[in-house]
Amino acid sequence: MLTRRAVLTATATLLAAPAAKAQSDWPNRTIRLIVPFVPAGTTDIAARILAERLTQRLGQQVVVENRAGAGGNVGSDVVVKSDPDGYTMLMGTVSSGAINYSLYGAKMPYKPEELAGCGLMLQVPNVIFVTNSLPVRTLKELVDYAKANPGKLNNGSSGAGTSLHLTGELLKTVAGIQMQHVPFRGSGPMLQEVIAGRIEVAVDNMPSVIGHLRDGRLRPLAVTTKARSPALPDVPTTAEAGFPDVEATAWFGLQVPARTPRPIIDRLGAEIDAIVKEPATRAKIMDLGGMAPGLTPDGGTTPAAFEAFIKAEIAKWGEVVRKSGATVE
Numbered sequence: 001m002l003t004r005r006a007v008l009t010a011t012a013t014l015l016a017a018p019a020a021k022a023q024s025d026w027p028n029r030t031i032r033l034i035v036p037f038v039p040a041g042t043t044d045i046a047a048r049i050l051a052e053r054l055t056q057r058l059g060q061q062v063v064v065e066n067r068a069g070a071g072g073n074v075g076s077d078v079v080v081k082s083d084p085d086g087y088t089m090l091m092g093t094v095s096s097g098a099i100n101y102s103l104y105g106a107k108m109p110y111k112p113e114e115l116a117g118c119g120l121m122l123q124v125p126n127v128i129f130v131t132n133s134l135p136v137r138t139l140k141e142l143v144d145y146a147k148a149n150p151g152k153l154n155n156g157s158s159g160a161g162t163s164l165h166l167t168g169e170l171l172k173t174v175a176g177i178q179m180q181h182v183p184f185r186g187s188g189p190m191l192q193e194v195i196a197g198r199i200e201v202a203v204d205n206m207p208s209v210i211g212h213l214r215d216g217r218l219r220p221l222a223v224t225t226k227a228r229s230p231a232l233p234d235v236p237t238t239a240e241a242g243f244p245d246v247e248a249t250a251w252f253g254l255q256v257p258a259r260t261p262r263p264i265i266d267r268l269g270a271e272i273d274a275i276v277k278e279p280a281t282r283a284k285i286m287d288l289g290g291m292a293p294g295l296t297p298d299g300g301t302t303p304a305a306f307e308a309f310i311k312a313e314i315a316k317w318g319e320v321v322r323k324s325g326a327t328v329e
Helices: 004-025 042-058 070-080 094-103 139-148 163-175 187-196 206-214 262-277 279-287 303-324
Strands: 031-035 062-066 088-093 115-131 154-157 180-183 201-205 218-223 249-257
Touching (some): 042 062, 042 115, 042 206, 042 249, 042 262, 042 279, 070 088, 070 094, 070 115, 088 094, 088 115, 094 249, 094 303, 115 163, 115 187, 115 262, 139 218, 154 163, 154 187, 163 180, 163 201, 163 303, 187 201, 187 218, 201 206, 249 262, 249 303, 262 279, 262 303
Parallel strands (some): 031 062, 031 088, 154 201
Antiparallel strands (some): 115 201, 115 218, 115 249
16 A cells, blocks of 8 residues: 555655646747836836847747836736746836835735846936926036925926836935926826926936937936946036935846746846847947946846845835835825
8 A cells, every 4th residue: 555655755746747847848938028117118128128139049939018007016916926937027127126115015016025036137327307498407407496496396207116206206305305296107208298398307217218318309417327327428427416315226127926936037047147248238238328237247147146136226225215205196
């Protein structure tokens, strides 16, 4: 007669066999890459660069699917609740992967431990800019104008809870000014309103706005990184403009449900690391005003390094939310 232990062992072996085969066969069908924001923004741009290269390297189609809402929470929650089989992935951002945990608090539909990081794709500066009709040409002039006209300026962002929203709140806190935050459902509609002059001030990720800045439809005042961006070398940093505490970097990386098999996470991590080191991909990132990951000594990324990076970002932005008093209301 079979012992109880033998039965349990045999059952476990039978259950594990299909899972092991699924991992070894992965990927064998189309993969969804969820973008938790609307098309045309930086998250969407980064995701489409990554999807194109992953499609070629994995041998299966990686399809970008935009699921916007709640500062990235809607699309991210779709991934969290999906099967952890490597066929539904998330283009995680500083908002969905760090800021929102503090900003939404008890209203957050998922927890940090429900997502696993595979690799960081790129980091980008945020840019503070104004509509051309506003009579200011420097960040200091904007602050002086806002102080002389308290509450009269509208400050746009691509959505409540984004790093763009928080960068604007940080500027208001540091500079001691009042502006009315106006969130939009993505960078596209926000930029249209600033170009039209109905929104006077805004913050956006470099890749989304760089075309409008280069052709003169909008006026850049400062980038929010420690060093100037090679993509806009004439635009000063916030530190050079007199506001060193207004520093923020947006980031974009690949995440999957936490229970995804480790071999799949490691494979995705290796693929992203290889992709971001490709000269053509790096050139594309730089032209958009972005920066390569830089999480490892050779300038690349790994799942472990990305996970450590996310934990540090959650702590950092939690402090910004606390100090600024920012809300999603």
